[in-house]
Amino acid sequence: MKARHLPLAIFTLSLALVAPSALGAEIQNSDVAQQIVAITPGTNVDEVVSAADSWASEQQITQEEALEEMLEQAQLARDENRLASASQAQSPFRSNPFGAKRTLPRSSYKGDIYITDSKVQPFGHTGIFGDTTWTVEAPGIGEVSRWFWHYDKKVVAGAKFVWFKVSQATQNAAADYAYANLLNYPYNTKFFDNKQLNPSHLNCSQLVWLAYKKGAGLDLDGNGGPGVYPRDFLKSSLAHHYYTVP
Amino acid sequence: MLIKTSCVLRTISTFVTAGLSIGILAGCSNSGIQERQFDELNTEDAVLSVYAGNAGAEAWTHKGYLFLIDANGNGKRTSLTPVAGARLQWTSQGLFAPTFSHELYVDDSAAQQIERSVDSDFQVNRSADTQTSAALYSGRESHSVVVTNGTGTIIGQSENVGLFQQGVQCGNEFLGIANTEFNPHLIEAAAEQSGDAEASGYDFLARLHPHDGTTPPILAATSEDRSVRIGPWEPACVDRRVISPVFKRDHPDASRDNGQDPNAGHLALQTWDADSGERQIISMTREDGTLLTLSPDDSYSNASQFSGSTYRFVTNTGRVLAVEVMSGRVIQDFTIPLETRELSTAAFYITEKHCYVLSIPSDAVAPPSLSAYDLDTGEGRELMTLPSLRSHLGGNWMTGELFVESIAIRPSYDQQLTAAETPTSK
Numbered sequence: 001m002k003a004r005h006l007p008l009a010i011f012t013l014s015l016a017l018v019a020p021s022a023l024g025a026e027i028q029n030s031d032v033a034q035q036i037v038a039i040t041p042g043t044n045v046d047e048v049v050s051a052a053d054s055w056a057s058e059q060q061i062t063q064e065e066a067l068e069e070m071l072e073q074a075q076l077a078r079d080e081n082r083l084a085s086a087s088q089a090q091s092p093f094r095s096n097p098f099g100a101k102r103t104l105p106r107s108s109y110k111g112d113i114y115i116t117d118s119k120v121q122p123f124g125h126t127g128i129f130g131d132t133t134w135t136v137e138a139p140g141i142g143e144v145s146r147w148f149w150h151y152d153k154k155v156v157a158g159a160k161f162v163w164f165k166v167s168q169a170t171q172n173a174a175a176d177y178a179y180a181n182l183l184n185y186p187y188n189t190k191f192f193d194n195k196q197l198n199p200s201h202l203n204c205s206q207l208v209w210l211a212y213k214k215g216a217g218l219d220l221d222g223n224g225g226p227g228v229y230p231r232d233f234l235k236s237s238l239a240h241h242y243y244t245v246p
Numbered sequence: 247m248l249i250k251t252s253c254v255l256r257t258i259s260t261f262v263t264a265g266l267s268i269g270i271l272a273g274c275s276n277s278g279i280q281e282r283q284f285d286e287l288n289t290e291d292a293v294l295s296v297y298a299g300n301a302g303a304e305a306w307t308h309k310g311y312l313f314l315i316d317a318n319g320n321g322k323r324t325s326l327t328p329v330a331g332a333r334l335q336w337t338s339q340g341l342f343a344p345t346f347s348h349e350l351y352v353d354d355s356a357a358q359q360i361e362r363s364v365d366s367d368f369q370v371n372r373s374a375d376t377q378t379s380a381a382l383y384s385g386r387e388s389h390s391v392v393v394t395n396g397t398g399t400i401i402g403q404s405e406n407v408g409l410f411q412q413g414v415q416c417g418n419e420f421l422g423i424a425n426t427e428f429n430p431h432l433i434e435a436a437a438e439q440s441g442d443a444e445a446s447g448y449d450f451l452a453r454l455h456p457h458d459g460t461t462p463p464i465l466a467a468t469s470e471d472r473s474v475r476i477g478p479w480e481p482a483c484v485d486r487r488v489i490s491p492v493f494k495r496d497h498p499d500a501s502r503d504n505g506q507d508p509n510a511g512h513l514a515l516q517t518w519d520a521d522s523g524e525r526q527i528i529s530m531t532r533e534d535g536t537l538l539t540l541s542p543d544d545s546y547s548n549a550s551q552f553s554g555s556t557y558r559f560v561t562n563t564g565r566v567l568a569v570e571v572m573s574g575r576v577i578q579d580f581t582i583p584l585e586t587r588e589l590s591t592a593a594f595y596i597t598e599k600h601c602y603v604l605s606i607p608s609d610a611v612a613p614p615s616l617s618a619y620d621l622d623t624g625e626g627r628e629l630m631t632l633p634s635l636r637s638h639l640g641g642n643w644m645t646g647e648l649f650v651e652s653i654a655i656r657p658s659y660d661q662q663l664t665a666a667e668t669p670t671s672k
Contacts, residue, residue: 101647103562109501109508120304120646130428132508133477133546134411142305144386146368147409149478151546151562152330154302154649168501179409179428184386 032067039074039122042141042189051193055226069225070192077123077191077229084117084124084158102245104153106132107161111171113208115230116159116245123191126204126230127153128178128211136178136211138187138202145185145202161243162233170216177215182207192227205230278320278634279313284350287324287357291316293659294616294630295341296593296604298639298648299328301367308367309645311638312343312350317659319630323638326350333372333548334654335379339396341654342379344369349381351398358398364390364405371480373415380415382422382454391420391455404455406462408432412476412490413454416483420455421520422462423481423490425470436467439523445469449525451488451518466523472498474516474527480559482552486520489557489571491547494529512537515557515574528574530567538576540565548652549594549601558601558621560594566601568621580624582617593650596621597660604632604653606639614639616653618663629663 033048048070049063056066104114107129114135115126127137130147137153138145164171188194188201197214199206209228212218221228222235233239289295292314299310310328315321327346335342340353346367348359366383373380378401380393389410393402406422408429413422426433426447436448447470452462473495481490494514500506513530530538540561550559556577558568568578582603584592595602601619613633619626641647 101649106509120307131475133475139302140304140306143367146384147411148302148368149331149411149546151478152302152368163502168503176427180430183409 029064029067032064032071036067036071036074036192039071039078040189040191041122043192047190048192051190051226055193066226070227073223073225073227073229074123074192076223077227077231080231081117081122081124101154102157102159104135104150104155104159105161105243105245106150108132108242109163109168109171111168111173111175112161112163113233114155114159114161115233116155118156121204123205124230125155126208126233128175128208130175130179136175136182136207138185138204138207140204141187141189143187145183145187145207147179147183155245157245159245160234160241161245162239162241164212164218164220164236164238165240166216166218166238170218174212174215174218178207178211181214182211191229194227195221205232208233278632279315279323279638280321282322282324284312284324284326284357284359287312287314287322287352288355289314289336289341289352289656290354292321293317293656294321294604295334295336295343295654295656296635297328297332297334297343297651297653299326299330299332299651300641300645300648301328301330301332301651302649303646305367307645308346309641309648310345311648313635313638314341314352315632315635317630319632320634327367328648328651329367329369329383330651331369331371331548332651333369333381334652335372335374336654336656337374337376337379337396338657339376340398342372342374342381342394344372344381344383349392349394349398349400351394353398360394360398360400362390362392362400363403364392366390370411371413373413373420373480373483375415375417378415380420380455382410382413382420388460389422389454393420393455402456404457404462405460406452406454407460408462410452410454410462412479412481414481414483414488414490416486416488416520418456419453419520421465421483421488421518422452422454423449423476423488423516423518424452425449425476427470432461432464435461435464439464440467440469442469447472449474451520451523451525465520466518466525468523468525471527473511474514478546478548480548480550482550482557484552484571488518488520489552490516491530491557491559492516492527494527512539515569515571517571528571530569530574530576532576532579538567538579547594549596551596551598553598558596560596560601560603562592564592564594564603566619566621566624578621578624580619582619582626591650593653595653595655597655597657599664600655600660602629602653602655604650606636606650620667 033045052066127135185202188203194206220236294315296313311323313323329344343350364385366385368384370382383390388405388407410422450467475493479491495511497506500508515528544561547559564582564584591606593604613631
């Protein structure tokens with residue numbers, strides 16, 4: 001072997017000795033990240049891996065464990081939405097497979113939230129009532145967070161109204177925080193990593209979570225983890241589901 | 247050979263599937279309503295305009311139409327990027343409508359679209375006088391007032407940082423009713439205007455257009471009345487006096503803690519005099535002096551009309567009310583028979599003499615219909631059925647169904663209807 005080939009030989013040998021385990025783990029992690037991306041439209045593997053690294057560092061766990069947790073949360077949120085939306089009423093329009101839509105009713109009190117299933121949004125949708133006749137919410141991809149009269153929002157049969165077992169002043173504080181601080185944010189597609197306290201983008205459950213977190217000091221994510229999804233609020237010990245849209 | 251045949255079949259199958267998909271995506275063709283480019287539109291034969299879309303859905307699925315329909319229920323449609331809460335306004339000059347990025351203006355000879363400097367998929371309000379149409383939009387950074395004139399030209403625009411949920415055109419101004427609860431950044435200005443520095447909050451009347459900068463000047467303010475809740479109602483303006491229904495709560499401090507019902511209360515008229523600064527809350531009462539209570543289902547109205555000293559409006563459930571503004575006395579109260587709103591939709595338009603309703607039945611084969619109700623007698627009659635409109639509202643697999651945001655009636659058609667109803671003297 002000529003001397004000039006020696007570095008290449010050493011490199012090849014080191015790859016052969018070291019690569020299988022590291023490469024295998026990387027491929028496996030990449031596969032998990034791909035699965036998360038497939039569930040979460042508008043995201044990419046780099047974003048998933050970056051979020052997993054942050055969560056792993058914060059929780060003192062491995063990247064692999066972080067990715068598994070993120071995947072588990074996303075799959076659960078997707079499956080719960082699918083299960084619920086499968087039972088929606090039929091639309092009067094034959095060409096429309098999305099189920100019938102209802103006008104969002106008023107809430108009983110300020111600061112209540114609603115959670116609706118969706119066949120378009122993979123995890124369903126949620127918003128917080130700024131008062132009893134209007135909401136603050138992040139509508140979806142391509143839109144900024146904003147307020148809506150309740151009658152401008154359509155939900156599917158089975159949409160749930162929820163209040164939290166805290167004082168009205170606490171609910172008011174969360175609602176006040178939402179319309180005073182959380183309007184006009186671009187949409188955040190990354191549900192798997194949406195619990196930053198100073199975000200530049202917001203998605204629907206992130207907005208509701210942040211309103212209560214920063215406005216009232218409450219963490220209403222019922223199952224923890226790096227992401228908060230609409231139905232996670234139902235799992236909070238403070239949540240009380242009081243009305244279902246017929 | 248077998249492989250080749252299989253490939254050919256698969257190719258044919260792919261094309262057929264693609265063709266069907268395109269057909270489904272495009273929506274079924276309908277002979278009664280023809281698709282047109284926007285710049286091919288005019289209102290020459292139209293008597294009814296319908297704005298439909300799915301602006302409440304995700305932006306990437308947005309789809310909307312502006313329909314122009316003749317007296318036989320046929321007509322034209324053009325595609326647009328829809329705006330939630332879009333209001334049509336049809337004056338003697340022409341028809342005004344919004345899209346995400348443009349103001350639309352159509353008259354008997356042509357159509358124009360003028361790009362706004364601010365995009366918005368949410369229109370809070372629109373009002374018009376004989377010369378102009380002014381719209382209030384909720385945009386990315388602020389609430390924008392955009393004023394368009396009768397030649398389809400944008401003649402003014404103002405930006406307003408804050409939360410403004412009611413507004414109305416008053417002459418050359420666009421005035422908004424708001425409070426400092428939802429606009430805490432304006433509390434000092436409101437306190438100064440009210441002359442009462444001690445109040446914990448203020449209700450106020452602001453000029454949302456015209457003004458410089460992004461802070462609307464406060465024209466009048468008073469200490470907050472926490473029993474009064476601004477709601478989704480259309481204000482009117484008469485001689486710089488802004489008039490709007492409000493919900494007056496029995497329990498302003500209602501909470502789950504005390505068990506009081508926040509939705510218990512009655513309707514009232516709130517009036518603001520932009521010149522004197524006086525604000526009045528006048529409860530709506532029946533003939534016998536009892537307060538006018540409404541069910542939560544009657545919670546909003548996007549069709550109203552002011553004439554003489556009477557404010558008329560129709561709730562989303564079809565309840566038509568006429569209220570004498572000075573006294574708050576209800577002088578007319580009737581209900582348009584509608585299907586339950588759960589699976590049907592209805593859109594209303596009020597003129598001086600009539601309340602028009604476009605009904606979309608929940609029955610998939612029943613055609614939508616346009617009816618007119620006499621505001622004095624409550625008597626109604628069907629003007630036309632619109633079987634061709636039905637399929638256009640079904641949307642497709644991507645958009646979901648489309649909802650009628652608003653309708654408008656050609657003013658001369660309303661006048662003809664009135665003339666036809668008026669008994670001729672012998």
